[in-house]
Structures are given as structure tokens and as C-alpha cells.
Amino acid sequence: MKIDIVSIFPEYFDVLNVSLLGKARQSGLIDMNVHNLRDHAHDRHRTVDDTPYGGGAGMVMKPEPWGEALDSILGADAVASEDSPLVIFPSPAGEVFDQKMARELSLEPALVFGCGRYEGIDQRVFDHTATQARVRLVSIGDYVLNGGEVAVLAMIEAIGRLIPGMVGNPESLVEESHEDGLLEYPSYTKPSVWREREVPPVLLSGNHGAVDKWRHEQQVERTRRVRPDLLPPEQR
Numbered sequence: 001m002k003i004d005i006v007s008i009f010p011e012y013f014d015v016l017n018v019s020l021l022g023k024a025r026q027s028g029l030i031d032m033n034v035h036n037l038r039d040h041a042h043d044r045h046r047t048v049d050d051t052p053y054g055g056g057a058g059m060v061m062k063p064e065p066w067g068e069a070l071d072s073i074l075g076a077d078a079v080a081s082e083d084s085p086l087v088i089f090p091s092p093a094g095e096v097f098d099q100k101m102a103r104e105l106s107l108e109p110a111l112v113f114g115c116g117r118y119e120g121i122d123q124r125v126f127d128h129t130a131t132q133a134r135v136r137l138v139s140i141g142d143y144v145l146n147g148g149e150v151a152v153l154a155m156i157e158a159i160g161r162l163i164p165g166m167v168g169n170p171e172s173l174v175e176e177s178h179e180d181g182l183l184e185y186p187s188y189t190k191p192s193v194w195r196e197r198e199v200p201p202v203l204l205s206g207n208h209g210a211v212d213k214w215r216h217e218q219q220v221e222r223t224r225r226v227r228p229d230l231l232p233p234e235q236r
């Protein structure tokens, strides 16, 4: 997978050289490039923002630097098609990112992430980029961050771990929260007694059928208690 990120804070993404994603970059599983938006602002102060038309507090990101930056990634003459790269702009007004979307995006050959700051990006950037590539505005939850960088880090981690070859044991991805629509079951490891707290005996029984049954029951009970919204109405 090819990943391009545009941000005024490229250093945010230095962390992506660590751990699994770092290994994936070294192995070539992921080809990641981070672009500094200010490299595409050519005035003396490398200005990327200005006051909003119509008034209001805060600043809006200017379209020109974004246009030049995205042209350098997509091609100035690119025409959007179903084979175009997918350009994702984190936004509080976006569709909500979830495990289903992470799975979908992990199959994309090329992703471009545009990190806004201030009060957001001039709308014409989204409108114009949609003529060059596929565009989605994506929220990582119903709260407001100061910019898109943290959202992109979260999405890249959630997407990256699903890319074939990323994790050693793909089976470990199946029984996680949200993979089957349920929260995951509680996990235990040695010692079998810790501070007078015992591991549930079924997990020490060696009876795999009983273990699987107990784990599913735990998933349903935890989901019903913590996230009933994930269950179909009749199971809540």
C-alpha cells in the first residue's frame, strides 16, 4: 500500500517509523511519504491560512497550497475514476471511521491523507480534489480535535494492522473487539492465581468447546452491558 500524508506538522508522523508500521515500511509492505504543506506556500511567511469569508472566529486553510500539494501527489491532470487513489480528509463532519471502514481501506492500493488545522480547509479543496480522485471526509469520533494528524495516526494504525502480512498471526485479528460485531472476551495469562484472584476454571479445563462457548457468552454479555448499540434490537 502507498500512503501519502499532507500536514503542516510532518513531525507528527515520525512515530510511524516505530513498531509494526516501522517494520512494514522497511519491508516495503507500506510505502509512506509525508509532505509538508508549507512547502507549497510560496510567500515569504509560507502562509497556509487566512480569515474566513463571511466573518467568524479563527482561520481557514487557504486552497492554493492544498491544490499544489495534492497535484504533486495525484497529478495536476488527474481525472477521478473508481481506480483513483482515495483521499481522506479527517473532519468532525465526516462519516464515522469504524472497523468495517478500516477493513475496506486496508484493501486500497493507495491512500492520501490531508490533515487540516485551524477551523478547517477551504471547501473548494474538497470539491476540486473530487475531480482528481475519490474523496472521503472521515471522523474518528464525536469530539473535536485541533487538527487531522491524530485522526490520521489512529486510522493508519487501524488500517495498517489489517494489511496482509502486517501481523504475525492473522488469526489474532479475528477474535478482536468489533471484528465479529461484538466486543472481545476477557483475557487471562499466568499465574493462575494473582492477589487471590483465580483464572476462570473453564480456561484451565482443556475443553476447547467449553472455552469457545464461555468466550462467546462473555462477548455477548460485555457487549450488552457496555455497547448495546452494537447488538441487533432483539438481543439488547
Ligand SMILES: N#Cc1ccccc1Cn1ccc2ccc(-c3cc(N)[nH]n3)cc21
Pocket (backbone or CB within 6 Å): 090, 091, 092, 115, 116, 117, 118, 119, 120, 121, 138, 139, 140, 141, 142, 143, 144, 145, 146, 147, 148, 151
Ligand atoms: N475541521 C475543523 C474544526 C472545526 C471547529 C473547530 C476545530 C476544528 C479543528 N480541525 C481542523 C482540522 C481538523 C480535522 C479533523 C478534526 C477532527 C476529527 C474528529 N473526529 N474530531 N476532530 C478537527 C479538525
